[in-house]
Amino acid sequence: MxxxxxxxxxxxxxxxxxxxxxxxxxxxxxxxxxxxxxxxxxxxxxxxxxxxxxxxxxxxxxxxxxxxxxxxxxxxxxxxxxxxxxxxxxxxxxxxxxxxxxxxxxxxxxxxxxxxxxPTKSQLRQQAEAQRLAAQQKAAQLAKQLWLNGQPACPGHTYLVSKGISPYRLRQTPKGQLMVPLYADGELVNVQLIDAQGNKRFLKGGQVLGAYSPLGRVMPGKTLYVCEGWATGATIHAHTREPVACAMHAGNLEPVARGLCERYGHLEMVIAGDDDRATPGNPGRTAANAAALAVGALVLFPAWPKEAPHILTDFNDLACWYRQQGGHHE
The missing domain is CATH 3.90.580.10 (Zinc finger, CHC2-type domain)
Structure with missing residues (x-):
C-alpha cells in the first residue's frame, strides 16, 4: 500500500x-x-x-x-x-x-x-567531513587575505565607541567593518566581521569551534581569562591587563579552554562567563560553569548592582552601564 x-x-x-x-x-x-x-x-x-x-x-x-x-x-x-x-x-x-x-x-x-x-552512511559522513574541511580551508584563505589587506581599526569606529573599548590589534575592511581574528593552533582560520550597527558574522564555512581571538600574550605567572565576545574580552583586558581568549559564543567556551590547556599546559585560568539572566536556563552561566568544571578553572560572573537593568549580560554591559552612570568601579 x-x-x-x-x-x-x-x-x-x-x-x-x-x-x-x-x-x-x-x-x-x-x-x-x-x-x-x-x-x-x-x-x-x-x-x-x-x-x-x-x-x-x-x-x-x-x-x-x-x-x-x-x-x-x-x-x-x-x-x-x-x-x-x-x-x-x-x-x-x-x-x-x-x-x-x-x-x-x-x-x-x-x-x-x-x-x-x-551512498552508505559512512560515505555520507566522509563526504560531509570533506566538505566541511574544504569550506574551512577556503574561509581561512579568505581570512588571511582580508587581514593582510585591512587597515588598523580606527579608535573612533562607531561600534568601539559604543562599547567604550580600544581597538587593540583589530583591523578593518575598506567598507569599515571591524575584523576580529580567530586563531586555532596558532593559525588564522576565520574573522568575525562587525559593522557600525554591531551586526556580526563569520566567514561562510569558517572554523569557529575551538578557535578564539586573543588579547595579550599568554605567559607564565599571568592569569588567562576565557570569555565569550570580543567586546567583553577587551573590557576584561583593559581592567586586568591580563591575557584574554575570546571564544565568541557560550558553546565554544569549553572547547577553547580545553585547547588552551593542551597547548600551554598548566594555566591559572578564569572563565569569565556571561550571565544571561533574562534567558530561560541562563545558557551563558551554564556553559561557563561547565567549562570551568571541565578544565579545573575558576569561574567569574559580573556582580550586578541592584539598580542595573536585567537585560545586561556581560562584563562589557556592566562597564558601559557604570560609564553611563558616571561612576567608577574596580
Missing amino acids: PKTTVQKIQQVAIAALNDAETLVAEWLPDGARQGSEWVARNTARDDQGKGSFGVSLASGKWNDFADPDAHGGDLVSLLSYLRSCRQVDAAMMIDQRLGLGIFHRNGEAQTSPPIAVT
Missing part, C-alpha cells in the same frame, strides 16, 4: 536521526555540541541570546528558549522552520541530502532505489 505524504515525512524524520549531528552542523554551523544537544544561535531571527537555541541530537526535538513559539519535535520541522518552507519540502531536502530514496523529485515514492548508487 503506497505511503501517504505524512508517513513519508515521518520516515525521513526518523531516518535523519542517524545523521543528526552532521545535518544540524550544516544548518547551524556556528553552534557546538553540548552533551546530547547542539546549541547555537537561532539563524531564523536576529538572535542575540547566545546559546538560547538547542536541538536534541537523540530525538530531534528543538526549542528556542527566547521564543515560546519556536519549537518542534523532529529534524524535518527544524529545517522547515529554518528555511521557512513546507515540511514536505524540508523532508525532500533531507531525503535528497542523505540519499534515502523515500521521495522522488516529484514527490512520488521510490520503490526500489538502486543500491549501487545510494
Whole structure:
C-alpha cells in the first residue's frame, strides 16, 4: 500500500536521526555540541541570546528558549522552520541530502532505489567531513587575505565607541567593518566581521569551534581569562591587563579552554562567563560553569548592582552601564 505524504515525512524524520549531528552542523554551523544537544544561535531571527537555541541530537526535538513559539519535535520541522518552507519540502531536502530514496523529485515514492548508487552512511559522513574541511580551508584563505589587506581599526569606529573599548590589534575592511581574528593552533582560520550597527558574522564555512581571538600574550605567572565576545574580552583586558581568549559564543567556551590547556599546559585560568539572566536556563552561566568544571578553572560572573537593568549580560554591559552612570568601579 503506497505511503501517504505524512508517513513519508515521518520516515525521513526518523531516518535523519542517524545523521543528526552532521545535518544540524550544516544548518547551524556556528553552534557546538553540548552533551546530547547542539546549541547555537537561532539563524531564523536576529538572535542575540547566545546559546538560547538547542536541538536534541537523540530525538530531534528543538526549542528556542527566547521564543515560546519556536519549537518542534523532529529534524524535518527544524529545517522547515529554518528555511521557512513546507515540511514536505524540508523532508525532500533531507531525503535528497542523505540519499534515502523515500521521495522522488516529484514527490512520488521510490520503490526500489538502486543500491549501487545510494551512498552508505559512512560515505555520507566522509563526504560531509570533506566538505566541511574544504569550506574551512577556503574561509581561512579568505581570512588571511582580508587581514593582510585591512587597515588598523580606527579608535573612533562607531561600534568601539559604543562599547567604550580600544581597538587593540583589530583591523578593518575598506567598507569599515571591524575584523576580529580567530586563531586555532596558532593559525588564522576565520574573522568575525562587525559593522557600525554591531551586526556580526563569520566567514561562510569558517572554523569557529575551538578557535578564539586573543588579547595579550599568554605567559607564565599571568592569569588567562576565557570569555565569550570580543567586546567583553577587551573590557576584561583593559581592567586586568591580563591575557584574554575570546571564544565568541557560550558553546565554544569549553572547547577553547580545553585547547588552551593542551597547548600551554598548566594555566591559572578564569572563565569569565556571561550571565544571561533574562534567558530561560541562563545558557551563558551554564556553559561557563561547565567549562570551568571541565578544565579545573575558576569561574567569574559580573556582580550586578541592584539598580542595573536585567537585560545586561556581560562584563562589557556592566562597564558601559557604570560609564553611563558616571561612576567608577574596580
